[in-house]
Amino acid sequence: MEVRPYGDTRDDGMMQFSFTLPIAYSIKAADVGKQFLEKLGFREVGIADCKAIDPQFTFFVAYGRTKVGIDPDLVKGDYLDVDVMDYYAVNAFIKEHLGRKLSVVGAAIESDAHTVGIDAILNMKGFAGDYGFERYPEMEVLNMGSQIPCEQLLKTALERNDDAILVSQIVTQKNIHVQNLTKLIELLEAEQVRERFVLIVGGPRINNAFAKELGYDAGFGSRTTPVEVASFLAQEVARRASG
Amino acid sequence: MHDAINLDQALVARARHAADAIADDIQQHIEEHTTDTTERATLRLLGVSGVNEIDVPLVNVIVEHGRDLLPGGIMAPFVDLMLRSGCGTQQAAEGVAKGELELAAVPAERRSAVERRAVELAKEGVARIDAVRRHREELVGEQGEPLKPYVYVIVATGNILEDAVQAQAAARAGADVVAVIRTTAQSLLDYVPFGLTTEGFGGTYATQENFRHMREALDEVGAELGRYIRLCNYASGLCMPEIATMGALERLDMMLNDSMYGIIFRNINMQRTFVDQYLSRLINARAGIIINTGEDNYLTTADAFDKGYTVVSSDFINEAFALRANLEPWQIGLGHAFEINPSTPDQVVYQIADAQLVRQLFPEYPLKYMPPTKYMPGDIFQGHVIDSMFNFTGIFTGQEIMLLGMLTEALHTPLLQDRYVSIKNAKYVFESCRELAGEVAFEPGGLIEKRANEVLGKATEQLEHVREISLFRALENGEFADVKRDPQGGRGFDGVFRVTDDYFNPFFAELRVGRLSGAPSGPAPGDNARAAAGRSPSAEGGA
Numbered sequence: 054m055e056v057r058p059y060g061d062t063r064d065d066g067m068m069q070f071s072f073t074l075p076i077a078y079s080i081k082a083a084d085v086g087k088q089f090l091e092k093l094g095f096r097e098v099g100i101a102d103c104k105a106i107d108p109q110f111t112f113f114v115a116y117g118r119t120k121v122g123i124d125p126d127l128v129k130g131d132y133l134d135v136d137v138m139d140y141y142a143v144n145a146f147i148k149e150h151l152g153r154k155l156s157v158v159g160a161a162i163e164s165d166a167h168t169v170g171i172d173a174i175l176n177m178k179g180f181a182g183d184y185g186f187e188r189y190p191e192m193e194v195l196n197m198g199s200q201i202p203c204e205q206l207l208k209t210a211l212e213r214n215d216d217a218i219l220v221s222q223i224v225t226q227k228n229i230h231v232q233n234l235t236k237l238i239e240l241l242e243a244e245q246v247r248e249r250f251v252l253i254v255g256g257p258r259i260n261n262a263f264a265k266e267l268g269y270d271a272g273f274g275s276r277t278t279p280v281e282v283a284s285f286l287a288q289e290v291a292r293r294a295s296g
Numbered sequence: 297m298h299d300a301i302n303l304d305q306a307l308v309a310r311a312r313h314a315a316d317a318i319a320d321d322i323q324q325h326i327e328e329h330t331t332d333t334t335e336r337a338t339l340r341l342l343g344v345s346g347v348n349e350i351d352v353p354l355v356n357v358i359v360e361h362g363r364d365l366l367p368g369g370i371m372a373p374f375v376d377l378m379l380r381s382g383c384g385t386q387q388a389a390e391g392v393a394k395g396e397l398e399l400a401a402v403p404a405e406r407r408s409a410v411e412r413r414a415v416e417l418a419k420e421g422v423a424r425i426d427a428v429r430r431h432r433e434e435l436v437g438e439q440g441e442p443l444k445p446y447v448y449v450i451v452a453t454g455n456i457l458e459d460a461v462q463a464q465a466a467a468r469a470g471a472d473v474v475a476v477i478r479t480t481a482q483s484l485l486d487y488v489p490f491g492l493t494t495e496g497f498g499g500t501y502a503t504q505e506n507f508r509h510m511r512e513a514l515d516e517v518g519a520e521l522g523r524y525i526r527l528c529n530y531a532s533g534l535c536m537p538e539i540a541t542m543g544a545l546e547r548l549d550m551m552l553n554d555s556m557y558g559i560i561f562r563n564i565n566m567q568r569t570f571v572d573q574y575l576s577r578l579i580n581a582r583a584g585i586i587i588n589t590g591e592d593n594y595l596t597t598a599d600a601f602d603k604g605y606t607v608v609s610s611d612f613i614n615e616a617f618a619l620r621a622n623l624e625p626w627q628i629g630l631g632h633a634f635e636i637n638p639s640t641p642d643q644v645v646y647q648i649a650d651a652q653l654v655r656q657l658f659p660e661y662p663l664k665y666m667p668p669t670k671y672m673p674g675d676i677f678q679g680h681v682i683d684s685m686f687n688f689t690g691i692f693t694g695q696e697i698m699l700l701g702m703l704t705e706a707l708h709t710p711l712l713q714d715r716y717v718s719i720k721n722a723k724y725v726f727e728s729c730r731e732l733a734g735e736v737a738f739e740p741g742g743l744i745e746k747r748a749n750e751v752l753g754k755a756t757e758q759l760e761h762v763r764e765i766s767l768f769r770a771l772e773n774g775e776f777a778d779v780k781r782d783p784q785g786g787r788g789f790d791g792v793f794r795v796t797d798d799y800f801n802p803f804f805a806e807l808r809v810g811r812l813s814g815a816p817s818g819p820a821p822g823d824n825a826r827a828a829a830g831r832s833p834s835a836e837g838g839a
Contacts, residue, residue, distance in 0.1 A: 200481060276674070
C-alpha cells in the first residue's frame with residue numbers, strides 16, 4: 054500500500070524544506086523559492102521564511118504538499134540481514150563455532166585522519182553504551198588508527214593472520230573514500246588474498262549495497278553499534294569456517 | 297561571577313607547580329635539540345621563499361643539501377654562503393637549488409663576521425613580523441573590536457576561492473573569527489605546499505598564498521562591517537614553526553598550536569614536536585597571534601565525564617610551555633570542550649562545572665571553548681538544541697572564543713546556511729544571557745562545586761604523577777587521551793638532531809628582544825556597525 058508524508062492528517066503529503074539559492078534577496082525572492090518548489094511538484098507551497106544571509110545568497114524555510122506516494126513493499130535492496138546477538142551471545146557463539154579467538158584488524162585508511170568511526174567499533178569503550186571489540190574476550194583486536202596506507206594494513210593483516218579487516222572512511226569530500234576503498238580491494242586482489250579475509254567497511258556515507266558494489270563483504274553506516282558488526286562478523290567467519 | 301566556585305587553592309598551586317616542573321624538564325630537551333623544520337623556519341624567517349622546478353620548497357632543498365650541518369644550525373653556513381657569494385637571501389637560496397652554490401661549515405676566521413651579519417639579518421626578519429603586527433593594531437583601531445565571546449566558525453571547502461566567499465558570508469552573519477580547516481593529511485607533509493590551491497579533502501591546504509587570499513577577503517569584509525575579522529589556521533603537524541612563520545607574515549590572528557596534539561593524534565614523534573612547538577610559539581608570540589590549544593581532542597577518544605581532568609592537566613602543561621615561549625596570557629587560548637554525553641542526567645550542570653573550573657583556573661586567558669561533536673545526532677533539530685546549551689554554557693561561564701557547533705556536525709562540512717543558523721543561535725543566546733552570570737551564585741557544596749574540585753583534584757594528581765615519571769614516559773603510557781606513543785617512534789623522528797656546542801641561531805634571542813606587548817584594541821561595534829553586522833531578516837525584510 055502506498056504511503057505519503059504525514060503532517061497532521063493521513064495523506065496530506067506535508068514536507069518541510071530549508072535551502073539556499075545563490076540570489077540576492079529582493080521583493081520577489083519568496084516567489085522564486087515558491088516556484089522552485091512547485092517545479093519539483095509540490096503543491097500549496099508556503100514560504101515560512103526567506104531572507105538574505107549574505108548579499109548574494111537567500112535562505113528559505115518552506116512547506117509544501119506532495120501527491121507522490123511510495124509502497125514500502127516494493128522497495129528492494131541489498132540489505133545486510135544479520136541476526137543481531139548481544140555481547141555475551143557473540144562471545145559464546147565465537148567460542149562454540151570457531152573454538153579460537155576471532156582476529157580482527159582495523160584502520161582508517163590512506164588520507165583519512167579520523168579515528169572516530171573505527172574507535173567507536175573497536176575501542177574498549179565502544180559507542181552509545183555498547184562495548185567495543187577490545188572488550189570481547191573472544192576477539193583478538195588491533196586498531197591501527199588513522200592514515201594507514203592500504204599496503205601497511207594488508208601486511209599487518211597477513212602477518213597476524215586476521216579473520217577480518219575493518220576499514221573506516223569518514224572524510225568523503227570529492228568522493229575520496231571511493232578511491233581509497235577501491236585501492237584496498239585492488240591491492241587484495243593483486244596479492245590474491247581477497248578471499249582470506251572478511252572485509253568490512255564503515256562510515257557515514259557507506260551502506261551495505263554500496264560496500265558490496267565496491268567488493269566488500271558488508272558495509273555499515275552511521276549509528277552502527279559494535280554489537281551489530283560483531284554479530285555479522287562472528288556469523289560470517291563461522292559460516293566460512295564450516296563451509 | 298568571577299571566582300564563583302570555591303576552589304581548593306592549595307590544589308591549584310600544586311597543579312601549577314607540577315606543570316612548571318614538567319615543562320622545565322622538557323625545556324631542557326628542547327634546548328639540546330633542533331629539527332629540520334626548525335631550520336627551515338629559520339630560512340623562512342630570513343626571507344627565503346618559493347619552490348624549485350619540481351615544486352619542492354627552497355627551504356627544504358637547502359636543509360636537505362646542508363643536512364650534515366644542521367646540528368650546528370643552518371643559519372651560519374647559509375649567511376656565510378651569502379657573504380662568500382655576494383648574494384642576497386633569495387638569490388643564495390636559488391643558487392643552492394640550482395647547484396651553483398654550496399653550503400659548507402664556516403671556518404673559524406670567518407665565524408665572527410658571519411655571526412654579526414646573521415644577527416643583523418635576524419633583526420630584519422623580526423622587524424618584518426613587527427610591521428605586520430603594527431598593521432593589525434592599526435586595522436583593529438580603525439575597523440573596531442568585536443564584543444567577546446568571539447564567534448568562531450570554520451570554512452572547509454577545499455577551494456580557497458570558495459572558502460573566501462563563505463568566510464565573508466559568515467562574517468556578515470556575525471562571525472568574528474574564521475578558521476580555514478586544513479586538508480586531511482597536511483599535518484603529515486614534511487614540507488609546506490606552495491601557491492593558491494583549489495583542491496583539498498575535508499579542508500584547504502595551508503599555503504602562504506592561501507593565507508594572503510583569505511586575509512584580503514576578511515580585511516575587505518571587516519572594513520564593510522566596521523569590525524576586524526580574525527583569521528585562524530593551524531601551526532600543527534610536521535611543519536609547526538614554518539607555518540607559524542607564514543602566519544606571522546600574512547597577519548593571521550590565531551593559530552592552533554598545541555604542545556602535544558601532534559604527538560597524540562597524528563603520531564608525530566614527541567621529541568620533535570616539543571622542539572617544534574617552541575620556535576612556533578616564539579614566532580606566534582612575536583606576531584601577536586593568539587594560540588589555540590587542542591584539549592578538546594582528548595574528549596573525542598576518552599570519555600568527557602570520566603577523563604575531563606586530562607583536559608585540565610593538559611591546559612596547565614600548555615600554559616607552562618606557552619609562558620616559556622614568551623606568549624602573554626592574552627595570547628594563550630587554552631582549549632576545552634562540551635563533550636559529555638547528552639544523555640547523562642544533569643549533563644549541562646557538569647559542563648558548567650568543568651567550564652567554570654577552567655575559567656577560574658586561567659582568569660587572564662582567552663579560553664577557547666569547543667562545541668559538541670562526538671554525540672551530535674543526525675537529527676539536526678536536536679543537534680541545534682544541544683548547540684544552544686553549549687552556547688549557554690559558554691556565555692554563562694565567560695568563555696572568550698566560542699567555536700560554534702553546527703547542527704549538521706554529524707553529516708558534512710558546514711553548508712552556508714548551517715553556519716548562518718548556528719551564528720544566529722549563538723548571537724541569540726549570548727545577547728539574551730549576557731548579564732546572567734553576574735546575577736546568580738553557585739550553591740556552596742553543590743553539584744557544580746563538588747565536580748569542579750573533584751576534576752581539579754584528579755588533574756593535580758595526574759600532573760604530580762607525570763612530573764614523577766616525566767612527560768615522555770606519560771605519553772608512552774597513554775596517559776593522555778588513552779593513546780600510547782613511543783619516544784623513538786612516530787613521524788619525523790629522523791628530522792631531530794642533537795645540537796652541537798656551537799649551535800647558532802640568533803632568532804631565538806631576537807624574537808624576544810624588544811617585543812611588542814598587549815592585545816590590539818579598537819572601538820566596540822557602534823550602531824552603524826551593528827546594523828551592518830545584523831544584516832538579518834528584520835533589517836532586510838522577510839517573506
